[in-house]
Amino acid sequence: MVTTVGIAGASGKLGRLVAAALLRLPSPPTLRLYVRDASKLPSWLSSSPHTVITGGADDRAATVEFARGCNVVICTYLGPDALMEEGQKVLIDACAEAGVPRYVASDYTVDYRPLKDGELFPKDPMRHVMAYCNDKAGVEGVHVMIGAFMDTWWSGFFGAWVPDESGKGGKLRYWGSGDEAWEVSSYENTAEWIARVAVDGEAKGVEKFLGDRKNIHQIAAAMSSVYSFTPSLEPLGSLADLHATMHQKRDSEPENYYAYLPMWYQYYMLNGSTLLVPPGSSAEKELSNNRYPDVKAVTFEDYLRMYSPKELSGAMMGIGEKAGK
Ligand SMILES: NC(=O)c1ccc[n+]([C@@H]2O[C@H](COP(=O)([O-])OP(=O)(O)OC[C@H]3O[C@@H](n4cnc5c(N)ncnc54)[C@H](OP(=O)(O)O)[C@@H]3O)[C@@H](O)[C@H]2O)c1
Known part of the structure; x- marks a missing residue:
């Protein structure tokens, strides 16, 4: 025990x-x-x-x-x-x-x-x-x-969510075809x-364990279902473009870690090589979520319901301070 x-x-x-x-x-x-x-x-x-x-x-x-x-x-x-x-x-x-x-x-x-x-x-x-x-x-x-981390995803680390100045809308930026899964x-x-x-x-x-798994179109749909706006989608290039860009950034500015680190994470997640549920497998087979049924997985929709669009990118701040309260 x-x-x-x-x-x-x-x-x-x-x-x-x-x-x-x-x-x-x-x-x-x-x-x-x-x-x-x-x-x-x-x-x-x-x-x-x-x-x-x-x-x-x-x-x-x-x-x-x-x-x-x-x-x-x-x-x-x-x-x-x-x-x-x-x-x-x-x-x-x-x-x-x-x-x-x-x-x-x-x-x-x-x-x-x-x-x-x-x-x-x-x-x-x-x-x-x-x-x-x-x-x-x-x-x-x-x-x-x-x-x-879902909180990191919305924070701006990946540059995926870009709120507009009104705080009532924004856009989602993505590399790849848009069909690649984000696991968070x-x-x-x-x-x-x-x-x-x-x-x-x-x-x-x-x-x-996984809270949710969605591609960028499904994330946009989750925003539409929770908020009163649909984010626009901005494609940034193919995964091959991302690969070239992240190497070029690191080669030209190796000390500017945060200019390229998020791209490396993004590339190795979106290219499927580090997925928790790899192609051809299933969540039931791969994940231990069901072993602890009292822990409810927090989906994109659940997370969005906790914050207004204006709060989303800052939601990660103060996470540790809130613990235990
Ligand atoms: N999947 C994701 O997207 C993602 C994102 C972020 C983090 N993570 C993972 O989450 C875990 C924790 O992240 P976090 O966000 O909680 O980090 P955090 O808030 O920065 O906390 C890091 C902890 O490490 C301690 N620490 C740092 N440098 C140290 C050193 N030289 N000697 C001893 N202790 C040191 C810090 O102590 P002080 O308080 O004294 O500084 C603090 O207790 C890590 O395993 C990380 O890989 C995952």
Whole structure:
């Protein structure tokens, strides 16, 4: 039985949401929280019965102290490759030393397994961490895959949703034919699934969940059905054009990371190579949504009903602050 859950990176947006989701369970576990700066934790998390352990991602002694007594450790780190790879390996080593049988990796993304090193490059550390877990005696890796965050999708990161100045309308921009699927899940939905997986000792290996899966025409239709306007659609070019543009951007301005990173994500999602439900398969076969029927998948329509068109692109701001309230 899972009675104590560790969260590394608990001060972040997803970390706080996962903590709040765990504390809403019918039998909430006790939490052990690993952060580099305890002052960033809200008071509802930093007080008894929970325990806060402070330390850096490379602090082996502190990570072992953190892991001791946990039934499972969840990582929600987000940062440079060194954090995502070496920092996670330190946590996995700590789990092995402290006798923690399961480690939920800081994935929460597309299915990166078919990729090769250098393709969708931010996912290279995740594949290496998965291999490290597979080789680590005594610690089972758990890899929660959810596509892109719905909140990120609307935020402007991908440049897909462009609101107009009136705040009452806007346009959807897209690469490809327009028939390619976007697979997305909200932060909140993802946290609920992570919490269920954490307390379910049977959940091991890859666990895929999805809020929704729609192409750009279906997303436009969802907007029409929820709001009083139909967004216009602006094609940006083929997937081959996207591939050429993203390489050209990176080659010409390698330090301007956010000018090209979203394009790389977009290319490797829309070209079908990282889909959670690949062509020829089915949601029933691939997804674990039905295992936890009390968690309702948040669809595009559900998400749009939560925000006005004006609020959509800013909805991601303050996500972590809302957790626990
Ligand atoms: N699928 C998607 O579209 C998508 C989008 C975004 C994120 N994600 C995934 O979601 C997870 C968490 O994302 P998030 O948005 O919650 O990130 P976040 O809000 O930026 O939180 C990141 C956490 O990592 C910690 N951290 C950063 N650098 C660190 C370092 N050098 N040493 C120790 N801790 C460090 C932060 O600590 P401080 O509070 O001290 O800074 C914070 O607790 C990641 O697995 C990420 O891959 C997925």
